Amino acid sequence: MKLTFRWYGDDDPVTLSHIRQIPRMSGIVSAVYSFKPGEIWSVESIQAIKQKAEEAGLAFEVVESVPVPEEIKYGGPNADRLIANYCENIRRLGAEGVKCVCYNFMPVFDWLRSELEHKNADGSHSLAYDEVALQTMDPTKSELSLPGWDESYTKAELNRLMDIYSTVTEEKLWENLSRFLHAVIPVAEEAGVNMAIHPDDPPWGLFGLPRIITCEKHYDRFLKLVDSPANGLTFCTGSLGASRDNDLVHMARKYADRIHFLHLRNILITDDRQFHEVAHPTECGSLDMYGIVKALVESGFDGYVRPDHGRMIWGETGRYGYGLYDRALGAAYIVGLFEGIEKTL
Ligand code: DNO
Numbered sequence: 001m002k003l004t005f006r007w008y009g010d011d012d013p014v015t016l017s018h019i020r021q022i023p024r025m026s027g028i029v030s031a032v033y034s035f036k037p038g039e040i041w042s043v044e045s046i047q048a049i050k051q052k053a054e055e056a057g058l059a060f061e062v063v064e065s066v067p068v069p070e071e072i073k074y075g076g077p078n079a080d081r082l083i084a085n086y087c088e089n090i091r092r093l094g095a096e097g098v099k100c101v102c103y104n105f106m107p108v109f110d111w112l113r114s115e116l117e118h119k120n121a122d123g124s125h126s127l128a129y130d131e132v133a134l135q136t137m138d139p140t141k142s143e144l145s146l147p148g149w150d151e152s153y154t155k156a157e158l159n160r161l162m163d164i165y166s167t168v169t170e171e172k173l174w175e176n177l178s179r180f181l182h183a184v185i186p187v188a189e190e191a192g193v194n195m196a197i198h199p200d201d202p203p204w205g206l207f208g209l210p211r212i213i214t215c216e217k218h219y220d221r222f223l224k225l226v227d228s229p230a231n232g233l234t235f236c237t238g239s240l241g242a243s244r245d246n247d248l249v250h251m252a253r254k255y256a257d258r259i260h261f262l263h264l265r266n267i268l269i270t271d272d273r274q275f276h277e278v279a280h281p282t283e284c285g286s287l288d289m290y291g292i293v294k295a296l297v298e299s300g301f302d303g304y305v306r307p308d309h310g311r312m313i314w315g316e317t318g319r320y321g322y323g324l325y326d327r328a329l330g331a332a333y334i335v336g337l338f339e340g341i342e343k344t345l
Helices: 016-020 043-055 070-074 080-093 131-135 155-165 170-191 214-225 248-258 289-298 325-343
Strands: 002-006 025-031 059-064 100-104 113-118 125-128 196-199 232-236 259-264 266-271 273-277 304-307
Touching: 002 059, 002 325, 025 043, 025 304, 043 059, 043 070, 043 080, 059 304, 070 080, 070 155, 100 259, 113 273, 125 131, 131 196, 170 196, 170 214, 170 232, 196 259, 214 232, 214 248, 232 248, 248 259, 248 289, 259 289, 289 325, 304 325
Parallel strands: 002 025, 002 304, 025 059, 059 100, 100 196, 196 232, 232 259, 259 304
Antiparallel strands: 113 125, 125 273, 266 273
16 A cells, blocks of 8 residues: 555645655555635646656655546536646646545535534544434525635535536536546546545435435446546545444445555544544544544555544644544554554455
């Protein structure tokens, strides 16, 4: 496996030299943040990230994310032009040595939580989700505390989008995803890039919006849309694992050859549709981290891995879920898991 770490660019309080000092770290996961979704990233902006990473002794082979513009997802009149721009970004990234692109197909919202500073018994805090609390929130009235996504909206934009999506069914979303993949995957193949769709987080519909990358049945359908290795998955344990119906060890084994990127994090499920994020080890939460990694290693997984969200510990402040300390502890745990499992194969 190739161990990587998400870096949000020059504004990230976590620096490249911090990242470099984490044992066995091989590269960063980043993106160009200065362009809006749908715009073509300049070659210079891609090269600048690569150069900074390489000067710090790190590779830049994974992009998270090239965001898919809403108009592609809801199938607006400019969808084809925007898909063509998306393809051009994939070509440009491939030409600079990027091998894996993570993206998602969630309408309007990326990951969603009801609480950003959930206090844990040990004094740390972390992100939490409670469906009951979420149901009392109305995104169009901007009562929602918006986390640090790659994109954010004004109230007017949000209202417009919610309105448009009121007529987009799950089936329509599948259709639009299929149209997107049929254009992008051949380009990715040629560019030497593996596309890796991120599951919906949490894996169920929210605020009446459809969500489809949620479970085994839908993974099967997704992978068949374009049956190419370049049409692959970001296996995010914390996202998929929020639903008790998802058997992650089974899914890890079943999809290993199409998993290009692994996001490892643990959550503690406290009730139906209620969970909070915990430290990475199996014992700290509800997910069998050991079982998942074992299933992948036994199936020959050799892709990119990153520790996903960490708690805020030791008084650290910063981007929710993306501090240095707990993610670095997570990375060390991941290295140990892989080493232990690989050596006893
Ligand atoms: C959250 C991340 C997601 C992910 C996107 C991929 O922390 O896992 O925001 O980057 O969904 O497009």
